[in-house]
Amino acid sequence: MSAPDHHDEYGETFVAGLEWMWGEGYLSPGGEAEVARIIAGVPIGGARVLDIGCGLGAVDILLVERFRAAHVTGIDVEAPLVAKAAARVEAAGLADRVSIQKVSPGPFPFEDDTFDVVFSKDSMIHIPDKRALYEDIHRVLAPGGWMAVSDWFGNGLEPTPAMRAWLDVVGLTFRLESIETSATLVETCGFTGVEWRDRNAWYAKAVTDELATLTGDNHPRLVAHLGPEAAAQRLESTAKKKVVVDGGELRPGHLRARKPA
Secondary structure (H helix, E strand, C coil), X not given: CCXXXXXXXXXXXXXXXXXXXXXXXXXXXXXXXXXXXXXXCCCCCCCEEEEECCCCCHHHHHHHHCCCCCEEEEEECCHHHHHXXXXXXXXXXXXXXXXXEECCCCCCCCCCCCEEEEEEECCHHHCCCHHHHHHHHHHHEEEEEEEEEEEEEECCCCCCHHHHHHHHHHCCCCCCCEHHHHHHHHHHCCCEEEEEEEXXXXXXHHHHHHHHHCCHHHHHHHHHHHCHHHHHHHHHHHHHHHHHXXXXXXXXXXXXXXCCC
């Protein structure tokens, strides 16, 4: 999902740089291990799952193959990502259990009470109207259903020059709220059992490892993979991101809640 005036931001070279850091099919950090943490204790087995911002589709395949979801519907607003995700699902032989759908920004194109679990990994940062988002998640969940998501959060303060510098380099449309504010908003949208987990300590170490992956002996391979200009942009973005992560201004976190039965 994204803003109404959305234009594609995840170009081929940009996506290649993200996969370089985070693994094939992944556009955000943590891979399978982080997905497992997001959904730990959530009854995925046999569930109908909606994945908001499915990206390249690797997570949707994981939810079916490893976590035994009955069916996953992955949605995204960017046609090139949807095409790649659909091809990945087809190649995995899972087209009967995973459907990939391009959607327009705004309300989900699904009936009320359609899904048992709504999942998202680090994509809701692009959606400006958080209240409308959480209300629509509540609507499409079946009674007793779960929301289990991760996202990027802020610290609730005005952006520092360091944050503005990173946002200028990364070139993506973001809307950051604090995780505490987000948890309160989720509760006001009718959810119960709202839980949140700040993952900044984990990511402060991970982003240091990412920076090491982009430098030293790896850097010539990165340049060969992306080209000099894109490699330089990827390195600058990660270095400036590390500053705001270390300062607590950019914080990954998990949110979980249930729709009353």
